[in-house]
Amino acid sequence: MSIRAERDDLDEIMQRYALGEDDVFDRLYALLAPRLYRFCLRLTGGAPEADDLFQESFLRIHRARASYMGGSSVFPWAFAIARSLHLDRLRYRRRHPEDVAPTGDPVVHGASAYASCPEAEVGAHEILKIVTLELNKMSELSRTAYLLLKEEGLNVSEAAAVLGTSTDVVKQRAHRAITRNHAQSRAIDTGN
Numbered sequence: 001m002s003i004r005a006e007r008d009d010l011d012e013i014m015q016r017y018a019l020g021e022d023d024v025f026d027r028l029y030a031l032l033a034p035r036l037y038r039f040c041l042r043l044t045g046g047a048p049e050a051d052d053l054f055q056e057s058f059l060r061i062h063r064a065r066a067s068y069m070g071g072s073s074v075f076p077w078a079f080a081i082a083r084s085l086h087l088d089r090l091r092y093r094r095r096h097p098e099d100v101a102p103t104g105d106p107v108v109h110g111a112s113a114y115a116s117c118p119e120a121e122v123g124a125h126e127i128l129k130i131v132t133l134e135l136n137k138m139s140e141l142s143r144t145a146y147l148l149l150k151e152e153g154l155n156v157s158e159a160a161a162v163l164g165t166s167t168d169v170v171k172q173r174a175h176r177a178i179t180r181n182h183a184q185s186r187a188i189d190t191g192n
Helices: 005-016 022-044 047-063 073-097 118-137 140-151 156-163 166-189
Strands: none
Touching: 005 022, 022 047, 022 073, 047 073, 047 166, 073 118, 073 140, 073 156, 118 140, 140 156, 140 166, 156 166
């Protein structure tokens, strides 16, 4: 199934779910969960935190399903929910730093998917670790713009809707993030 056909199918299933057809939930989950989880993983930088954010996001999607606007794309709507929850968590941590335990290593989920031998797996793991660390150094808006455009394949208008900003701001933030990632990649390639 093509990406466009898959998105159309997901949008149609979400419309049915929004209208109260609970029997389509399994199909909705199968189509939405992998990308939403990956987005949560990249936002949080760690699997335990991503698991919590993902579960809370899906619960919020279920509770807010009646507010889903039929005919619109599910991904921007779902990503906006996850991002809003993530920002709430960040705000809470700033107000209550004593309640927050330090997180572990950065996300390196999926490193073995590209590796064909142990050396390649270690190399992929290290590159993903560096990229994750660099993404985490960016502002939340730049990092999320980059993730939405480059990793999730949303268009600029959809990313702007998720971020609650203009398309020009999304383009600017994504450009900054891409420029930073390219500079980091060149430094890795040259060993600096």
